Structures are given as structure tokens and as C-alpha cells.
Amino acid sequence: xxxxxxxxxxxxxxxxxxxxxxxxxxxxxxxxxxxxxxxxxxxxxxxxxxxxxxxxxxxxxxxxxxxxxxxxxxxxxxxxxxxxxxxxxxxxxxxxxxxxxxxxxxxxxxxxxxxxxxxxxxxxxxxxxxxxxxxxxxxxxxxxxxxxxxxxxxxxxxxxxxxxxxxxxxxxxxxxxxxxxxxxxxxxxxxxxxxxxxxxxxxxxxxxxxxxxxxxxxxxxxxxxxxxxxxxxxxxxxxxxxxxxxxxxxxxxxxxxxxxxxxxxxxxxxxxxxxxxxxxxxxxxxxxxxxxxxxxxxxxxxxxxxxxxxxxxxxxxxxxxxxxxxxxxxxxxxxxxxxxxxxxxxxxxxx
Amino acid sequence: xxxxxxxxxxxxxxxxxxxxxxxxxxxxxxxxxxxxxxxxxxxxxxxxxxxxxxxxxxxxxxxxxxxxxxxxxxxxxxxxxxxxxxxxxxxxxxxxxxxxxxxxxxxxxxxxxxxxxxxxxxxxxxxxxxxxxxxxxxxxxxxxxxxxxxxxxxxxxxxxxxxxxxxxxxxxxxxxxxxxxxxxxxxxxxxxxxxxxxxxxxxxxxxxxxxxxxxxxxxxxxxxxxxxxxxxxxxxxxxxxxxxxxxxxxxxxxxxxxxxxxxxxxxxxxxxxxxxxxxxxxxxxxxxxxxxxxxxxxxxxxxxxxxxxxxxxxxxxxxxxxxxxxxxxxxxxxxxxxxxxxxxxxxxxxxxxxxxxxxxxxxxxxxxxxxxxxxxxxxxxxxxxxxxxxxxxxxxxxxxxxxxxxxxxxxxxxxxxxxxxxxxxxxxxxxxxxxxxxxxxxxxxxxxxxxxxxxxxxxxxxxxxxxxxxxxxxxxxxxxxxxxxxxxxxxxxxxxxxxxxxxxxxxxxxxxxxxxxxxxxxxxxxxxxxxxxxxxxxxxxxxxxxxxxxxxxxxxxx
Ligand SMILES: Nc1ncnc2c1ncn2[C@@H]1O[C@H](COP(=O)(O)OP(=O)(O)O)[C@@H](O)[C@H]1O
Ligand SMILES: [Mg+2]
Numbered sequence: 001x002x003x004x005x006x007x008x009x010x011x012x013x014x015x016x017x018x019x020x021x022x023x024x025x026x027x028x029x030x031x032x033x034x035x036x037x038x039x040x041x042x043x044x045x046x047x048x049x050x051x052x053x054x055x056x057x058x059x060x061x062x063x064x065x066x067x068x069x070x071x072x073x074x075x076x077x078x079x080x081x082x083x084x085x086x087x088x089x090x091x092x093x094x095x096x097x098x099x100x101x102x103x104x105x106x107x108x109x110x111x112x113x114x115x116x117x118x119x120x121x122x123x124x125x126x127x128x129x130x131x132x133x134x135x136x137x138x139x140x141x142x143x144x145x146x147x148x149x150x151x152x153x154x155x156x157x158x159x160x161x162x163x164x165x166x167x168x169x170x171x172x173x174x175x176x177x178x179x180x181x182x183x184x185x186x187x188x189x190x191x192x193x194x195x196x197x198x199x200x201x202x203x204x205x206x207x208x209x210x211x212x213x214x215x216x217x218x219x220x221x222x223x224x225x226x227x228x229x230x231x232x233x234x235x236x237x238x239x240x241x242x243x244x245x246x247x248x249x250x251x252x253x254x255x256x257x258x259x260x261x262x263x264x265x266x267x268x269x270x271x272x273x274x275x276x277x278x279x280x281x282x283x284x285x286x287x288x289x290x291x292x293x294x295x296x297x298x299x300x301x302x303x304x305x306x307x308x309x310x311x312x313x314x315x316x317x318x319x320x321x322x323x324x325x326x327x328x329x330x331x332x333x334x335x336x337x338x339x340x341x342x343x344x345x346x347x348x349x350x351x
Numbered sequence: 352x353x354x355x356x357x358x359x360x361x362x363x364x365x366x367x368x369x370x371x372x373x374x375x376x377x378x379x380x381x382x383x384x385x386x387x388x389x390x391x392x393x394x395x396x397x398x399x400x401x402x403x404x405x406x407x408x409x410x411x412x413x414x415x416x417x418x419x420x421x422x423x424x425x426x427x428x429x430x431x432x433x434x435x436x437x438x439x440x441x442x443x444x445x446x447x448x449x450x451x452x453x454x455x456x457x458x459x460x461x462x463x464x465x466x467x468x469x470x471x472x473x474x475x476x477x478x479x480x481x482x483x484x485x486x487x488x489x490x491x492x493x494x495x496x497x498x499x500x501x502x503x504x505x506x507x508x509x510x511x512x513x514x515x516x517x518x519x520x521x522x523x524x525x526x527x528x529x530x531x532x533x534x535x536x537x538x539x540x541x542x543x544x545x546x547x548x549x550x551x552x553x554x555x556x557x558x559x560x561x562x563x564x565x566x567x568x569x570x571x572x573x574x575x576x577x578x579x580x581x582x583x584x585x586x587x588x589x590x591x592x593x594x595x596x597x598x599x600x601x602x603x604x605x606x607x608x609x610x611x612x613x614x615x616x617x618x619x620x621x622x623x624x625x626x627x628x629x630x631x632x633x634x635x636x637x638x639x640x641x642x643x644x645x646x647x648x649x650x651x652x653x654x655x656x657x658x659x660x661x662x663x664x665x666x667x668x669x670x671x672x673x674x675x676x677x678x679x680x681x682x683x684x685x686x687x688x689x690x691x692x693x694x695x696x697x698x699x700x701x702x703x704x705x706x707x708x709x710x711x712x713x714x715x716x717x718x719x720x721x722x723x724x725x726x727x728x729x730x731x732x733x734x735x736x737x738x739x740x741x742x743x744x745x746x747x748x749x750x751x752x753x754x755x756x757x758x759x760x761x762x763x764x765x766x767x768x769x770x771x772x773x774x775x776x777x778x779x780x781x782x783x784x785x786x787x788x789x790x791x792x793x794x795x796x797x798x799x800x801x802x803x804x805x806x807x808x809x810x811x812x813x814x815x816x817x818x819x820x821x822x823x824x825x826x827x828x829x830x831x832x833x834x835x836x837x838x839x840x841x842x843x844x845x846x847x848x849x850x851x852x853x854x855x856x857x858x859x860x861x862x863x864x865x866x867x868x869x870x871x872x873x874x875x876x877x878x879x880x881x882x883x884x885x886x887x888x889x890x891x892x893x894x895x896x897x898x899x900x901x902x903x904x905x906x907x908x909x
Contacts, residue, residue, distance in 0.1 A: 052812050078815040079823075085816035091809035095831045104827070105817035152817065162816075 003028050003192050004049070004160060009058030010070075011044055011216075018044045019055065020216040026160070026192050031183065033203035034196045036213030037239065042196040043088075045213070046162050049194065050085050051078035062159060084153030084161035088168060090145050092137035098124070098148050099133040105156040123151045127185070143174050150182075154189060161186070163195040167202060179205045200240050204228060212236050232272065234351040237284045244290055244326050244343075246283040250275045250350070258350050264322030265301050269348030282351050289347035290328040293340040299348075300340045301326070308333055359822075363732035364744050370789055371750050374762030377769055378610070381603035388599065389768060399600035409605075412586035419500055419571070419582055420564025426504025428557045430659060431511025432549075436541045437652050438512075439519040440527065442642040444653060451901055454513065455664050456506040458893045460852045462870045463886040464506060465573030467667025468493055470674040470883070475681060477673055478666060494578045503570055505663040507563060511556040518552035519545060524641055537643045555623030562616035565609055566755035568853045573874065583609050584757050588856070599765070606758040613753040621749060671890070675883035694884035704881065707864035708888060714780055714787065714865060715849040715892070722788040722795060722848070723841045727833075730799040731825055735808065752793040756854035759790045764857045778862045786854050791847055795840060802836025803829070839905035846896040849889065866892070 004026035011019040018041045026032050034042045047053040048068070049060060057070035067076045092101055099120055106116045124130055127147045137145055146166065153161055166182065167175045183206045186193050197203050203210050204224040212219040212227060212235075220227055220236045231237035238245065248262035250271075258271040260283045267283060275281045293300050303321035308330075315333050319326045319341060326341055381388050385396035403409050437443045438450065456464065471478045472493045482489050491498060522545065530544045531537075546553065568584040575585060587605040590598055645652055674680075678691045698704050729748065733741045751759065763786040767777035776782055788795075806829055814824045830837075852867025859868045866889045873882050 050812075050816050052815065078812070079818045079820055081816070082818060083816055085813065087809045087813060089807070089809055091807065091813040093810055093813070093828055093832075104814070104819075108818040108823065152813070156817070 003063055004194075005059070005061040006045075006049065007059040007061075009045065009048055009055045009060065011041075011048060011053065011055045013044065018216050019048070019058075021058075022213070022216060022218055024211050024218060024221060026194060029187075029190050029192055031186055031193045031195065031206060031208045033207035033210045034194060034213055035200060035203040035210050035239075036198065036219075038198050040213045041216040042198070042213055043164055044216075046164055046194060046196050049160075050083055050162055051076060051081045052085075082156075082159050084156070084158035086149045086153045086161070086163040086166050088165040090137075090149040090169070092145055092148055092152075094137055096136075097133065098129065098135050098137070098140070101137070101148055102151045102155050105152065109156055119155060120151075123155045127151050142170055143178070146170060146178070150185075154191065158191070161191055161193045163193060165197055166195060168197070168199070175202070182206060212239065214239075230272075231349065234273070234282055234284070237272070237349050237351065242287045242327070243284050244287065244328075246324060248281060248283060250277050250279050250281045253277050257345070260348075260350055262323060265324060267299050267301070267343055267348055268345040269343075269350045270346065272349045273351040275350065284349045284351070285343050285347050287327055287329055289344060290326065291342045291344075292328065292330055292334060293342035296340055297342070299345055300342050303339050303341050305334050305336060305339060357736070357738075360732040360736055360738075361740065363728055364740050364747075367729055367744065367792075368747055370785065371747055371792070373766050373770075374759060374786075374789070375610070375750065375754065377765045378603050378606050378758065378762045381599055381765065382607045384600050384603075386600060387597055388765070393600075399604045403601055403604045403608075408581060409586060412581040412583050413608075415496065415575075415580060416565060416582040418496065419503060419567065420561050422500035423504035423507055423564050423567075424557055424560045426501065427507040427511050427560045428553060430505070430655075431508040431556065432515045432546060432553050433541075434508065434656065434659070435512050435515035435519055436545055437645075437656070439516045440524075440541070440545055440643050441537060441645045441652070442649075443645060443656070444649070449656065451897065452660065452664065454509050455668075457509045457513075458846045458850055458897060459668070459890060460850045460867055460870070460886075461506065461567070461569030462573065462852050462867065462874065463569075463671060463889060464502075464667045465570045466870070466874065466882060466886055467670040468498075468502060469573060469670075470879075471666045471670030477670060477680065477686075480680075480682060494574060494580075496575075496580055499571060499574050499580065502574070502662075503564070503567060505659060506570070507560050508659060508663070510560055510563065511553070514552050514556035514559070515549055518549035522548055527643060528641070531643065537645055538648060540643060551623050555620050558616055558620040558623060562613045562620070562753075565612050565616075566757075568755070568757050569871075572871070584755060584853075587757065602761060606761065609755060609758060610753055613755070617749060617753045668890070671883060671886045674879070675887045694880045695887075697881060698884050698888070701881070703861070703864050704869060704885065706862070707866050707869045707885075710780060710783075710864055711849055711866045711889075711892065714783060715845045715896070718780065718784040718787065719844040719848045720841055721784070722791070723799070723837055723844055725788060726792070726795040726799045726840070727830075727837055730796060730803050731829065734803050734829070735811070748792050748796045751789050751791075754790065756786075756790050756851060757856055760786050760854040760857040763789075777858075778860055780863060783855055783858050783863050783865065786858060787848055787851055790851075790854050791844065794847065795844055798836065798840040798843065799833075802833040802840070805836065806832045835903075839900065839903065842896055842900040842903070842905055846893045846900070849892045849896060 006025070007023050008021045009019050009023070010021055022045055034045060036042050044053065048055045051067065054075055055068060055070060058068070059066070059070065060068040066074050067081055068074060096104070102120045102123060103116050106119060111119070120133070124133060127150060129144060129147055129151065132140065132144065137148065140148065146169065150166070167178050170178055179202060195206060207224060209221065209223055210227050211221050214235050220232045227236065228240050231240060237243070246260065246262060246267070248260040250258055251261040251266060252259040253271065253276070256270050257268060259266055259268050260281055269283055273281070296302070301321045301324065303319035303326060306318045306320045309316040314329045314331055317328055317330050317334055319328070319339065321341070328341065382399060383395055383397070384393040385398045386393040434453065438446055470476055472491060473479065479489050526548065527540050527544055530540045535543065565583060567582060568588070571580065571582045571585045572588065575581065581589065583605060587602055590602050590605065675694050676691060677686055677689045678693060679689050680686065729744065733744045754762070763782060767773050767782050810832065811824050811828055814828045819827060850867065852871055855863070855865045855868030856871050859872060866885055870882055870885055870889070873885070
């Protein structure tokens, strides 16, 4: 039995249908990422679970307790849900010290004073903020504020923690360290977590399972490996990773194998959609699965180098082939001569 | 668990609705009676309307009032918006200390200013005598309609200034810099870019000035009276004397006329204010604004400020101060020989004056604090309330704007006479406090709402998800965060309550004396020495409040 069950949630905001029957589940101790482009309704969905916004219809059940049921008219207010919420902006109370910020949830739960002190100290220690208890939020760096926000949400052992873009306000370097640290911490606490993010690498790194959201609908629900390597829809394939995309026509179908052709090119790939021979189709291949080859062969396209940008650990190259533009990553600068580009059949996904 | 009914919020709506509607209803009801409402013989009738509308004096008052309202608007709007541009957008010398000076007329009772004009520029005023001695015949007649219009216009410049400057402040300076780069001079930038961008704000301050023109009481009472120049509020005030008996129904008719003029204007102003924020939110990048160079306009611009400052503030205030410390004056009197503090000592000989000073302080400090607490309660009731009642409340608090202090005071007098359980409270400060709080409701709510708007919703949501009920959220998060804003509101309401004069006029009685309304009644009795000393006390009281507010960095603009 899943801990959290969200069923067919609908929400309109300002005349726009933001959530269109979104459903998902969250298992005990699992970290789920709600991933999607900006404006896809991730925050709205998270706020519906938190009880800060009420959906128009649907059902949200946590551990057998109905938090929301549109048809039965049940709404448990946010303060009665006992969830931990970390805001994108952290929302630390500027008039309270770090200690007071973290202790607040315990105070509301009428925990004895000395126990509060112990538990806050323990959490701050665990999270690497020892000695900061008496500071005010504005005296902390962005990374420290983020940790305080997290401490504040976990200190009272919430049934679930919800994180809205928790790392998006950190600078790039800090963000990568924080990923490792955040996943470690949540696992260590054995708590179930929902994390909203628009950053796919963050979702891939932290989550056990990813829900890919588009326009208020779940496009795909899978583990990070699966969603990256076996995307179900064109949107999922395009959203994850950096890709080359070819528009063409299905020329031949052999079970899952298929041949796609366009103006001056043809490639074998794997059919992921339900196109038939003669249909228009989109073929997607990840940049890291696009290679430079020595000479002609199957699934190779001849192309001319157009530009090469030096990115430090690799070169980002743009090629022009008859009607196609291709990008690929090369460890060294390609010479200025005609090239062959190889797309492995197993890596070309056709929709 | 189903959605709960927000009893606390609803009861705030109910209480405010009663406090706001009751005086209004009573005035309208009284206007349609043929005798004072407390007389058993009073019947519904239009006779009061017929009487007033047939009165020659009423026609003249309406006419004079129209000239006054439009005339003062025509002066205040251009001067006020030019000053706002100079102060906010240019490198005018001395900008930082000028702002508190500009808003002085907002915080000084028009009675005091009017009194200052008389003692300085009246037929035997200090300035008049000096002018006649050194420059020849004086080119002004303080008792003329022309003077009244000019002085009312000049003293309302700060109103326009406050609205326009706060709109200009939120305008990004890159819009102006783009025009500068394109080759426009500073004056051109002002006329073609900055001021047109804040046009709705200017317009709305114009409408505000216009309807303040129909509320004007102190200045026309002091300046217009000697020549029998009446405007609607002074006509209302004189009605009592006119017939010798309390002709409540006639007063109510005039009050209804004033309210009927004011309401549409209040509504229009509110619409325009809404347009202002839409207009201003279309701005460029919100970086810190750099002032535009005035160049050779520097001195003419400074000249404009001085030209406004001297007649509007320096002359009347100097007049009041001087008048309060001399025993006599006139042609050939050497002022240094007649200096005295006797007038201030004299204040203590009148028990009602002493009570008035104490009452004013109590009302401004304690009453102001309680009023701000009530405003905060209303603000919190509407805060993040997704309900049509929040909208109702929003409109409700605007209603008292359309009720000038004089009329509100009269209406509350009737409320306390009419509603029997309230009658024992009439001779207490409570009656004044209630009238003051309702009269200044819209003003106070503006400050409170501005403070509440600063609180990010996430700070409150964070508390909710930590488990705090709405009451706890208000106590632990919202109130601590708006504390400074509320203290600022308290200080400004202190100044406003200390200054207020017209609301207390009809509520004045033993036990409810306040400085403002005492000045009105003492002025009527001709006790000018006491008026002068009392005016100085009043100014100093307000100055203390302003001083503290400025020290704490309270923003005087909205
Ligand atoms: N209060 C609101 N009124 C109207 N539209 C809103 C409101 N809040 C959010 N939206 C719209 O809902 C959509 C989804 O918002 P959100 O859930 O915040 O997206 P995400 O977090 O995925 O970026 C956006 O298009 C946004 O413009
Ligand atoms: Mg979001």
C-alpha cells in the first residue's frame, strides 16, 4: 500500500486549467521528483498535497487519511497535515533566529522546552549548522539558509517532506554538492519525499522515481535510468538530455526496428511510438550517443563542420548535412574536412 | 473535515459595517424628516430639501464652493506634480530634508494655518504692516475669494505631491535615461516621459483635491467669514445660528448634498488609483534610479520650491508663533518690547483648555493606538481571504472618505443621541475616538494594507505547513513582520488625531474638548491670545509625532 495516493486531481487558476487529472503514488521511504518545464503545474501539484491550495476535484490520501476529496467535500487544512515543506525561496522568518525558525514546529506541537533544545541542536548538527543557532536568516549564506529551511521542515518528523525547487537558488557548484548531500540526508532519515524541479540532472541524481509533468499531466513515471534511456513519448525524450532531432518518414518497420528517412539521409532506429510505414515521424538521439566516424557505413551521415565551441572538457560541434543540422560532443577539435557521423541504431528513438 | 466558517473575519466585517453605515444612515434619514429626529412629531417629508434648495445663501455657497474646489485643484495639481518630479527625479539641492517640510501642511490644522494667514497677512498683520512700511500698499486682500482659492491651492500641493511622487518613485529610471540618450533635456523628459507615465496618479490626486475642496472647513471659516463668503461646510456650520433652533433636518440636507458630491469623486479616485498601479507596473528594470541633472534649471527649480514654501508654510507658521509671544502689535510697536509668555500661562486659567490639551494627548496616543489596532484587525480580517466578503470590506473602508470630518462628527453626535444604549458614552472621549477612527479609516487602512502587502505569502504558508492555525500564524509571523509598519501607522495617526479639528466641532462639550475643536470655538468667541498659544501647542504636539516618525524612518508617502 502506497503512503501517498494522489488521484485525478484537477485545478483551475485564473481561467487556466493547470492540473488536468494528475495521479501518482509515493511509496514508503521513496524520493519522487516532479520534473517538468516551467509552468507545467509542479508547484501547483505540490501545494495541493501540502494543503496550501485546494484542488477543484480529485482525491489525496496519505496513510489511510483522506486529506482531500473533492466529491466528499473533505479538506484537511495545511496545518493539520503534518507535512514538511521547503519553499523555493526558503521562506525563513526574518524576525526569528535560526533556532527559533527550526524550533517553531516543535513549539506548536507542545514539545517540552528542553526537548526542543535537544532536538533542534541534533538536527542542526546533522545538517552541518552547529553554532549558527543564534543567527538571523540574513546573516547566513544561501546554502546555509537552504539547510535551515530543510531543518525546519524535518525537525518534527513530518509524515512526508515536500521540496519545491530546493536547490535552484544555489550557485552551480554548490548545487552539485547539495544533490549528493540532500539524497544522502533524506535516505538517512528514512522519510518519503516529493521534490519539485525543472532541472533534469537534479531529478536524475536525487530521485528514486521521476514523474515527468507536462501541461498538468503526467507524461511518464519511471526510474531515472528508465526515463532517460527508454522515454515513452517525444516530449519525454526531448525534455531529458541534449538531443539531435530529425524529422522524416517511416520507410520500413521490422518489429521494433524501423528505418526513417528524410531528404538525403536514412537511419535505422527503435520505434517507440505507434507510427506505421509512410507516417511522418520524429527521430531523437542524445548528443552523447552521436559520434564521429572514420568513414561511410550503416547509420552514418556525411556532414560538414560548421562550428566548434571549446567547452573545456569537450568540444561542442555543429555539423551541417544536406538538410540536417547535427550537434555532437567531441573530445578533440575536429579537423576541417568532410566527416561521417554515426548514430547507433539502439540509440535512435523514433516517435 | 469540511471547510469552516470564518467567524472571526465575519464579525470584523459586521462591526466595521455597523460603525461605518450607522452615521451615514442616520444623516440620510434625518434629511428626509421635517423636524429633528428626537421630536415625536417628526414625519417623513421633503420639506427640508425644499427649504435648503430655495435658500439664496445655499446657492451662493454652492457656487463659491465650485469655484474654490476647481480653483484650488488648478493650482495644486501643476505645482504638486512639478515638485514631485523635482524631488524624486532630479538632483535638486536639499532634496533629502525638503520632503518632511513639504508635507507640513498635511499635518497642521487648516484652522491654525488660516489663523496664521490672518495674523500675518490680514489688514493689520505683521507682514502687512512691514510691507506697508517698506514697500507701499499691499497687493493682496486676505479676505477675498481669490486669496482663499490661492491659499487652499497652495496648502493642497502636498496631497498631489504625495500621490505623484510615490508613483514616480516606482518608475524605473532607464525609461528616462533612454529619452536622455535620445537627446531630450531634463525638462523635456519630465513633460514627455515621466509625468505622462504617472498621469493616472496625477489625475487621481486631482480628483482627491477636488473632493477635498468640498470638505474644506477651517480655511473658509477663518478667511471667508468676515466678508460673508460661505462654502457648503461653513454654510452647514452657520445654519444653527441662522434659525436659532437646532435645525437638524436642514443640516442633514446639506450633509447629504456634500456626501452626494463626494462619493462619486471618491469612487472615481479609487478607479484611477487602480489604473495607476497597472500603469506603473509596466516598468523597465527596477534598478536604483539616478537623478536627472537639472543643469541651468537648478536655480529656477529651487526658486519654485521657495516660492511655494514662503507663503504656504513660512508666513502662517511664523505669524502664529509671533502672535503667541507678543502682547500687542500694530503700527509703530517695536515687537522686541512686547514679547511675553503670558498667553501660554493664560492657557492654564481655563479648565476646559487644560482638559482639551490632556484629551488631545490621550486621544492621539491611546486612541490612535487603539484605532491602529482596529485598522490592523480589519486588515488582517481581509488578509489572504479568498471571499467576496474581503471585497465588501475593501469597499466598506472607502466609504468614510466621502464623509468630511465635520459631517461625521455631526452624524456621530446623532448616533449617540439616537441609539439609547450609547447615550451615556456621548460626553466621553469614546464618542470622539469612534468618530475620529471612522473618519480616518481609509487613510489608516492604506498604511496597514501597505504593511501587510510586504509580507510574503510563503512566510505564512511555511508556518501553516509547520502546523500553525490561522490565529497562530497571525501572532507568530504576520504581526511581528508588520510591527514596524504598525508603529509607523500609529505615529502618523497620532499626528492626524492631534491635528484633527472638524470632527470634534459638534461633539465638543464638557469632557470632550480637544485642541482642534477648541480653536474653532475660541476663534468664534474672539479669544485670539488663547487661540495663538493653543495653536502653537498644537503645532508642537504634531511636530513631536512627526519628529519621532522621521527618526524611526517612517515613510510619509504611500
Ligand atoms: N494564482 C494563479 N493564477 C493564475 N495562474 C496561475 C496562478 N499560479 C500559477 N498560475 C499558472 O499556473 C501554471 C503552473 O504554475 P506552477 O505550478 O507554478 O508551475 P511550475 O511550478 O511547474 O513552474 C503557470 O502557467 C502559472 O502561470
Ligand atoms: Mg514552481
